[in-house]
Amino acid sequence: MSANVTVRGSDDVTASEPAAAVEAAEAAAEGAPGPVGRDRTVAVVGTGTMGQGIAQVALVAGHPVRLYDSAPGRAEEAVAALTARLDRLVEKGRLDATAREAAVGRLHAARELDELADAALVVEAIVELLPVKQQLFADLEKVVGDDTVLATNTSSLSVTAIAGGLRLPGRFVGLHFFNPAPLLPLVEVVSGFATDRDVATRAYETVKGWGKTPVRCADTPGFIVNRVARPFYAEALRVFEEGAADPATIDAALRECGGFRMGPFELTDLIGQDVNEAVTRSVWDSFHQDPKFTPSLAQRRLVESGRLGRKTGHGWFSYAQDAERPEPHTAAPAEAPKRIVVRGDLGPAEPLVELFEAAGITVRRKKSDGGYIELPGGGELTLADGEASFEYHREEIVYFDLALDYARASRIVLSTKEGISPETLVEAVGLFQALGKQVSVIGDVPGMIVARTVAMLADLAADAVDRGVASAEDVDTAMRLGVNYPAGPLEWAGKVGFRRTSALLGELHERYPSGRYAPSIGLVRRGYAEDAEDAG
Structure with a gap:
């Protein structure tokens, strides 16, 4: 040699x-x-x-x-x-x-x-x-x-x-x-x-x-990658099962907003639905049916039907020679508002302010305990926080999803309740379209798509580290290199804020009180440490 x-x-x-x-x-x-x-x-x-x-x-x-x-x-x-x-x-x-x-x-x-x-x-x-x-x-x-x-x-x-x-x-x-x-x-x-x-x-x-x-x-069951990666598939399947969005739109959200290389539906079609479901079930059984790893009934039905993905010609999508690939839901062009008010700190969505100004939209800043965008018609745009629009009976609330990088994201996902005024929705859609983004509007689902997925990945990553499975650095490295994530889960949660990530899961836990979304003590501890560091 x-x-x-x-x-x-x-x-x-x-x-x-x-x-x-x-x-x-x-x-x-x-x-x-x-x-x-x-x-x-x-x-x-x-x-x-x-x-x-x-x-x-x-x-x-x-x-x-x-x-x-x-x-x-x-x-x-x-x-x-x-x-x-x-x-x-x-x-x-x-x-x-x-x-x-x-x-x-x-x-x-x-x-x-x-x-x-x-x-x-x-x-x-x-x-x-x-x-x-x-x-x-x-x-x-x-x-x-x-x-x-x-x-x-x-x-x-x-x-x-x-x-x-x-x-x-x-x-x-x-x-x-x-x-x-x-x-x-x-x-x-x-x-x-x-x-x-x-x-x-x-x-x-x-x-x-x-x-x-x-x-x-x-x-440990699943080692690092197969243990920590479960929410990438599970949360997408949960959003689908709740009827909030179709597979093509969910995939597009995680790719074009979240920065993942492939969406979970196209990826499981490539892996094989039977293989992916078997790994999920194995990890779930190994953890004594811990609700955080619960398999999807929708995926089970897909496997039972023989639609295993590319290898059988049909999974979530058809791979027949003449089949048309379903397109993600994309909102029609809408007129952008000329001015908005940003109240408080938008947290990980703060880069949007500079993008709005660069697009010629007048931005006024006002102090507020909570961070949100006030539209001209009175509607509010809020970063996904684990709550749902239907909980606000009188307010016109539209949630927008977390993005890996708002400047580079080519799609923004919105979520709102039925019956919201058309004017509010048009202003929300037009605002993000003014940035050159495609916009998808999904059903009123707490935590949306990217935000809840990233939070759950971070939760399992923190839990694995605290249980001595691997170091934080090795967990993040494994997820970047093993499954091509755009960032390590703990690295990403650190940028979003561990307190914010833990709070989102806490809100989801209130709405789905099965234990699936209860934040791990390690994630909560990191949030408190973050608060102490900020205070110091």
């Missing part, structure tokens, strides 16, 4: 041998366990898409790699498939021919499990069945040395349970790669109840040396 190999694109792997050597030397000097040496064999058990992807990452990083599969001939097929992948990288100019030849020379198929005896690291990527995995590792313990690190790529099973019957459970760790493994940078390094700290550190340093971004995580 050449001294420095950088591979980018659809098979993205970055490896720098000198950098890895420096890191290993520094770790050794500090007395910390270093990564598995590049001259040591990495074995991968299971040759499906994930197994091949992990093998490619280790191979391009410079390790000898052995592939094993219990099905006869599968390992040889995987070697051929990986060789073809390397050939494509050479054709695209992402890997030089010399490095390709060296990598192919280090890649071997194993017909028997005992051919993995000299491996320094064995990564398992087989079927997600606990007894099958337990038996595999029991067999591996009879073959490999006591210093071999054993790792599982499980995404849904307990790392602790898989290692439970091992003679040396301390050398067992979770290495949860994301698919496709060569492309996605995140790896969750999961410590089971018995995992030795040095083993977890060695695994962490190894995948870091492979060009990945590892995060440390305790063994």
Whole structure:
């Protein structure tokens, strides 16, 4: 292999041998366990898409790699498939021919499990069945040395349970790669109840040396990403089930206002409704039916109907060749008001004031205990706070949703009660259209779409941190890199304000008193700390 190999694109792997050597030397000097040496064999058990992807990452990083599969001939097929992948990288100019030849020379198929005896690291990527995995590792313990690190790529099973019957459970760790493994940078390094700290550190340093971004995580249902991400799907489904908006509009709100790369309905169609629902149900069951993780009945019906998404040609949307993609609800053009009054501080929506002024709208500021925008006709525009318009019988209240960045958002979502005066709604719509935004008007749903989603993501993130699952930094990193969130949940809540985020959930809890929206004590504590800091 050449001294420095950088591979980018659809098979993205970055490896720098000198950098890895420096890191290993520094770790050794500090007395910390270093990564598995590049001259040591990495074995991968299971040759499906994930197994091949992990093998490619280790191979391009410079390790000898052995592939094993219990099905006869599968390992040889995987070697051929990986060789073809390397050939494509050479054709695209992402890997030089010399490095390709060296990598192919280090890649071997194993017909028997005992051919993995000299491996320094064995990564398992087989079927997600606990007894099958337990038996595999029991067999591996009879073959490999006591210093071999054993790792599982499980995404849904307990790392602790898989290692439970091992003679040396301390050398067992979770290495949860994301698919496709060569492309996605995140790896969750999961410590089971018995995992030795040095083993977890060695695994962490190894995948870091492979060009990945590892995060440390305790063994908890869903680890970091699949635990914290549940509200992204669940709140969208809840808004849909309440009849407040259709899937296309909800997706557009989270993409074009919230800054997420994909909406939850299109994303679950891509993942597979059966897969996404199974993960949700698994996490819910693992947390003893905690209402914060309650699955959606609407999604269950979709799965029962066989509409699983792209793979079946129909999910929330149709993927037939002649099918028209539903468009989000978008309000007709409306005349913008020439002047508005901003009362109090708009909080995270304060950047709107400068945008209104830049659009030629006269803005007057007046002091007020609450922050809202007063329209010329007397109506009020208020940032989503967990309440609903129908609660204000005489007032003309229109809520607008939270945006990641109001300047860059291309869509603003409004929510209001039935029977609001047409004049108020026209002024509200026209005001945001004057900024060049498309406007969607949805039903009167507390917390709207983006605001309640971000609040719930932050709540689960804070709870995970406070329960010792991972650090705040690792949680935010995992959510940005693992599921492409535009910001880490705690980072985003910090910008919105932990007090405001907690208060929104408190209002939702009053209106849906099931426990689902009760803010975690950690989120509430952060709100009080924020108040104390502001006062100081």
